[in-house]
Amino acid sequence: MQHVDIAIIGGGIVGLTLAAALKDAPCSIAVINKHPLVVPLLDTPSPRVSAINQANIEALDSLGVWQFVQQDRVNPYKAMHVWDKDSFGDIHFNCDDMGNDSLGVIAENAALVNGLAESVMQQANVTIVTQSIERMLVGPSQSMLMLDNNDAISCRLLVGADGANSSVRKQANFPITFRDYEHTAIVANIQTEHPHNNVARQAFTPTGPLALLPMANPHVCSIVWSQTPDAASKLQQCNDDDFCHALTVASDAALGNVSLQTSRHTFPLTMRYARSWAKDGVVLVGDAAHTIHPLAGQGANLGMQDALALADTLSASLNRQKDIAQHRYLRPYERARKTEAVKMIAAMDGFKFLFDGNDPVKKLIRGVGLAATDKLTTVKQAFVAHAMGL
Structure with missing residues (x-):
């Protein structure tokens, strides 16, 4: 004992x-x-x-x-780019706004x-x-x-x-x-055509958000693609080429064409x-x-x-x-x-409520909100400070 x-x-x-x-x-x-x-x-x-x-x-x-x-398994990210795929909403955050070398790391x-x-x-x-x-x-x-x-x-x-x-x-x-988020996360590493430049990216799609997280290799990102269970199931049933094509479309080809570097894993949320x-x-x-x-x-x-x-x-x-x-x-x-x-x-x-679906009123609200926040320095700095845990 x-x-x-x-x-x-x-x-x-x-x-x-x-x-x-x-x-x-x-x-x-x-x-x-x-x-x-x-x-x-x-x-x-x-x-x-x-x-x-x-x-x-x-x-x-x-x-x-x-x-x-x-240290070669952690990668500092210096900026974030968040956008709504189906509206004009778009916002950028940069570590320079806070006088820091990075916003954090992807580890x-x-x-x-x-x-x-x-x-x-x-x-x-x-x-x-x-x-x-x-x-x-x-x-x-x-x-x-x-x-x-x-x-x-x-x-x-x-x-x-x-x-x-x-x-x-x-x-x-x-x-x-507890409550089912009615989302399933698809997780994998991808190889990208264009370098990620240490920018963390997130695209909101009607069926859920897609995060592209920059790894130490400038052409590798980890993805967390949260989708409705039906959409996630269809994506998991795709072959690798079709999955990568769907991923490229969902990300608006922000990093060009992509290919899978690892197998895909799913997690209900x-x-x-x-x-x-x-x-x-x-x-x-x-x-x-x-x-x-x-x-x-x-x-x-x-x-x-x-x-x-x-x-x-x-x-x-x-x-x-x-x-x-x-x-x-x-x-x-x-x-x-x-x-x-x-x-x-x-x-x-x-x-999740605001960015889910194709409701035209919600699309207008999130578009105006993201665009306005991107122009308001004080509000943007508050978001950055919160993301950095400061």
Whole structure:
């Protein structure tokens, strides 16, 4: 039997960010993940990427993590171009508007996890456990985790950082609200005829948004093409040539003709929101607490901010010698981050409603809105600051 103060279930971006942010905290931590945290990166970049904003990059840098991230697997993007395919709406954002070198980076998820893991494994207060959990007994004063190698871990605080289908959330009986976005995301890497020039592009089409995310290779982008289930099904049934032709048309040939560099993967999109994020002995972070539409690329950023906020709350309790597992001391984190998640969910719902379909009134509104915003420097700077997490 091993006892730790905090057991973090899930060794992804969010769970490891939390562990890294607690590096100086006077507590013992176990990070439990069923697969090895560090995995070899393939020669061909993975299409599973995240847009990490400037605020989170600075946070990782201040924690000493960023130096461990393989830099040829993260690519700074310097501008964004967003347009509505079926109206005159068009807007450009540039890092120069904020006096920064970039708006953020497009990072391969595996490269970011590798860097976080290599940093966390050097922490004296962290134990990495690579096992599956066979059984979980969640309690207000102590939780017990039975592993598949017959070992057991007890903890004072159990942290669910185990994703959208969180077993911690289920075992702790946190109720959730969920809604089908009626979109399926198609994810792949593409080779482009023209260089992307480190510009992140997003085209809103009647059946859903298409994001073109610039990778380190100037002629490679990762795509996230969110479509209605019927449209996504038809695209998945296309051969590669027909799919690439449809993609070129949907993107208004912004990067010329394209070809597939990886296979295509699909993911149904669902909004989830845990109505409670904490109780005595248990707390949720990241996708375990909320999932949102990827159209603004803010899912990973929201989860990382959860982790950093929770680390601040736990560190404050430890410094005051308070019980980190009592709900009353977890409430500041829960209140603050639930508010941010609700605002982001509402914003994504609003964008999705406004940019869905061919309704002529909505087309006029979004066309005028995008065109007007592009001319209003102050409003544009506010959008850029929000995208950068500043």
